[in-house]
Amino acid sequence: MAAEIRVFPCLSDNFGYLIHDPQSLKTAAIDAPEAGPIMKVLQREGWKLTDILVTHHHADHVGGIAELKKTYGCKVTAPHDQGTAIPEVDVRVAEGDTVQVGALTARVFETPGHTLDxxxxxxxxxxxxxxxxxxxxxxxxxxxxxxxxxxxxxxxxxxxxxxxxxxxxxxxxxxxxxxxxxxxxxxxxxxxxxxxxxxxxxxxxxxxxxxxxxxxxxxxxxxxxxxxxxxxxxxxxxxxxxxxxxxxxxxxxxx
Ligand SMILES: [Zn+2]
Missing domain, CATH: 3.60.15.10 (Ribonuclease Z/Hydroxyacylglutathione hydrolase-like)
Incomplete structure (x- = not known):
């Protein structure tokens, strides 16, 4: 079964993203600009957040992590660069690593430039x-x-x-x-x-x-x-x- 992906606005011009595996019922947010809109979509779909996959340390991508972690106890995966202030990180990943969200596999590409991480x-x-x-x-x-x-x-x-x-x-x-x-x-x-x-x-x-x-x-x-x-x-x-x-x-x- 194909994954379901939801796209929705967060903050002034950020995108919120959820990817859901219908087999395992696991759901990941790609970044967490703010908790409110992410929780709203989760509630609407009847999904429980199991993972947050963080792309970089900027506040408009990590601002919702603490509240989401408190609410769902989800696992936070973040770039390996530990010199940045990403809250509540459980797993660090680098180039070539893979991340599992139920049956779904994500490959990690390091793409420095905007930030180093x-x-x-x-x-x-x-x-x-x-x-x-x-x-x-x-x-x-x-x-x-x-x-x-x-x-x-x-x-x-x-x-x-x-x-x-x-x-x-x-x-x-x-x-x-x-x-x-x-x-x-x-x-x-x-x-x-x-x-x-x-x-x-x-x-x-x-x-x-x-x-x-x-x-x-x-x-x-x-x-x-x-x-x-x-x-x-x-x-x-x-x-x-x-x-x-x-x-x-x-x-x-x-x-
Ligand atoms: Zn940024």
């Missing part, structure tokens, strides 16, 4: 990538703790996953991201179509997530820093991938 969770059986603040739809996270080359390597690692995987990212930033991409890649038909779809979804208050990784590979300029067309568009023809990625990120920072 950032990890993503990949559920291959569900074709699901929980990319948090590394890869957004149409964008990528700000590079707070790592370097631009480090972030570019992390994005390239996620890009190795197949096109039919769905991306579940940390924030609803898609409309602004797609607008930024259009400013660089104005004649990209797939991007123009995605922009229309995003505008329609947002007009009725619907999330733009999940999105197919294959579509991101075609439309997200931050996954295309090694594409000569993108290098030319930012006037860095012949420069390195790292230079092009850095220029894209700098431009986005200022946008």
């Amino acid at each position: 950032h990890i993503c969770y990949v559920f291959d059986s569900e074709l699901a990538l929980f990319s948090a603040d590394t890869l957004f739809s149409g964008g990528c996270g700000r590079v707070f703790e790592g370097t631009y080359p480090m972030m570019w390597q992390s994005l390239k690692k996620l890009r190795t996953l197949p096109d039919d995987y769905r991306v579940y990212c940390g924030h609803e930033y898609t409309a602004a991201n797609v607008k930024f991409c259009l400013g660089i890649d104005a004649n990209n038909e797939a991007l123009k179509k995605r922009a229309e779809e995003v505008a329609q979804l947002r007009a009725v208050g619907k999330p733009t997530i999940p999105v197919l990784l294959g579509l991101e590979k075609k439309t997200n300029v931050f996954l295309r820093a090694d594409d000569p067309a993108i290098a030319a568009a930012v006037r860095l023809k012949g420069f390195s991938e790292d230079d092009v990625f850095g220029e894209l990120r700098e431009r986005k920072n200022k946008s």
Whole structure:
């Protein structure tokens, strides 16, 4: 039986995610921006929270952990980097580790850049990538703790996953991201179509997530820093991938 995944808003623009295994009845939250909305969805579905899979230490991803742990006694899995203030951690994981949620298996990808401890969770059986603040739809996270080359390597690692995987990212930033991409890649038909779809979804208050990784590979300029067309568009023809990625990120920072 396939897992059930729920997507819902938390805080101002975070996504809350629950993944439920109907066989074992285990349910994991991917990050815990705040307890309230997560508990509401759990109650609505009649699910009990057994796990929290943490992607990185930022407050808007861990703020709900203490209350959820108190309520459900759930297991908290977090990145191996212990220099960060993630509360109530039971298990630390690193690159190549797997996490079980009942019959569901998540692979851990280390993706430093936004923070040094950032990890993503990949559920291959569900074709699901929980990319948090590394890869957004149409964008990528700000590079707070790592370097631009480090972030570019992390994005390239996620890009190795197949096109039919769905991306579940940390924030609803898609409309602004797609607008930024259009400013660089104005004649990209797939991007123009995605922009229309995003505008329609947002007009009725619907999330733009999940999105197919294959579509991101075609439309997200931050996954295309090694594409000569993108290098030319930012006037860095012949420069390195790292230079092009850095220029894209700098431009986005200022946008
Ligand atoms: Zn973050």
